[in-house]
Amino acid sequence: xxILDFLRARKKAPTASIAKERLQIIVAHERGQRxxxxxxxxxxxxxxxxxxxYVNIDHEQVQVALxxxxxxxILELNITLPDR
Amino acid sequence: MSKIIVVTSGKGGVGKTTTSAAxxxxxxxxxxxxxxxxxxxxxxxxxxxxxxxxxxxxDFVNVINGDATLNQALIKDKRLENLYILAASQTRDKDALxxxxxxxxxxxxxxxFEYVICDSPAGIEKGAHLAMYLADAAIVVTNPEVSxxxxxxxxxxxLSSKSxxxxxxxxxxxxxxLLTRYSPERVARGEMLSVEDVEEILSIQMIxxxxxxxAVLKASNQGVPVILDEESDAGQAYSxxxxxLLGKEVPxxxxxxxxxxxxxxMFGGKE
Numbered sequence: 001x002x003i004l005d006f007l008r009a010r011k012k013a014p015t016a017s018i019a020k021e022r023l024q025i026i027v028a029h030e031r032g033q034r035x036x037x038x039x040x041x042x043x044x045x046x047x048x049x050x051x052x053x054y055v056n057i058d059h060e061q062v063q064v065a066l067x068x069x070x071x072x073x074i075l076e077l078n079i080t081l082p083d084r
Numbered sequence: 085m086s087k088i089i090v091v092t093s094g095k096g097g098v099g100k101t102t103t104s105a106a107x108x109x110x111x112x113x114x115x116x117x118x119x120x121x122x123x124x125x126x127x128x129x130x131x132x133x134x135x136x137x138x139x140x141x142x143d144f145v146n147v148i149n150g151d152a153t154l155n156q157a158l159i160k161d162k163r164l165e166n167l168y169i170l171a172a173s174q175t176r177d178k179d180a181l182x183x184x185x186x187x188x189x190x191x192x193x194x195x196x197f198e199y200v201i202c203d204s205p206a207g208i209e210k211g212a213h214l215a216m217y218l219a220d221a222a223i224v225v226t227n228p229e230v231s232x233x234x235x236x237x238x239x240x241x242x243l244s245s246k247s248x249x250x251x252x253x254x255x256x257x258x259x260x261x262l263l264t265r266y267s268p269e270r271v272a273r274g275e276m277l278s279v280e281d282v283e284e285i286l287s288i289q290m291i292x293x294x295x296x297x298x299a300v301l302k303a304s305n306q307g308v309p310v311i312l313d314e315e316s317d318a319g320q321a322y323s324x325x326x327x328x329l330l331g332k333e334v335p336x337x338x339x340x341x342x343x344x345x346x347x348x349x350m351f352g353g354k355e
Contacts, residue, residue, distance in 0.1 A: 014274020
């Protein structure tokens with residue numbers, strides 16, 4: 001290893017902090033998915049199909065989320081319609 | 085009142101069996117009547133780590149099928165009075181373990197023993213589910229490495245939802261995290277996730293941190309649980325973990341870089 005390589009290696013961000021950052025993101029993402037019921041993706045797909053009969057939209061333009069507030073759950077549906 | 089503890093991880097090769105053997109032996113050393121049960125059907129290994137592989141006559145599946153009684157299948161440890169092992173079966177039949185069969189035998193063990201340690205197989209398949217199903221507490225074994233930490237998080241999710249306690253709406257399984265193969269030197273160099281990093285990512289406290297140690301391989305070579313090597317760092321770290329499991333407050337050791345002495349630096353010497 002040349003002296004230049006040695007100096008360059010020193011400057012690099014420690015790999016552990018990269019690992020930590022990546023893990024925090026993926027773990028948060030997977031925890032979010034864990035709590036939602038299995039039927040949500042299927043529900044979203046069918047909703048898109050129904051809406052498509054009338055308005056041309058993408059899969060991403062429909063957001064389905066389930067929120068738990070105490071004893072009641074709220075199914076939130078957010079559909080972005082294209083500009084007219 | 086007996087306690088059923090599952091040792092699990094999701095990822096393979098992180099030290100579940102080493103931990104089951106060490107924790108079980110540690111509990112027996114402190115005078116608690118303990119049995120360690122191998123749930124890894126088809127890939128039995130606890131017997132080797134405990135050094136009783138040549139004394140296995142009947143196994144877990146034999147007892148479930150009624151081919152042997154529980155007392156015939158239990159192997160008494162030669163070193164400790166209070167310690168027993170129930171070996172896994174080497175059958176290739178994946179469905180050898182059933183919920184009813186496992187429940188019947190674990191309940192029977194819980195009547196005889198103070199602690200029932202369930203050594204879970206890797207993965208999230210049936211064997212792993214059955215090992216955690218009846219547990220009161222869980223030890224999730226993790227390496228300070230990305231895939232192991234992610235799998236542990238998945239396991240923690242399963243522990244809170246897929247147990248008998250969760251089904252019956254009782255108090256959830258008590259979760260503990262055990263970090264193994266920890267290298268303070270590499271943490272200091274920024275090459276390895278630290279204890280605090282892992283605690284923060286998984287939002288759970290450590291019950292033990294086992295340093296990367298040559299003693300672990302030496303112990304498994306000889307079929308002696310590493311906790312019996314009282315001179316070793318890994319043995320002492322496991323011993324502390326057992327004390328914490330029993331509710332004692334013990335500070336973590338071996339988290340700092342060990343300074344090498346002058347002679348060690350001159351002549352090398354083992355790590």
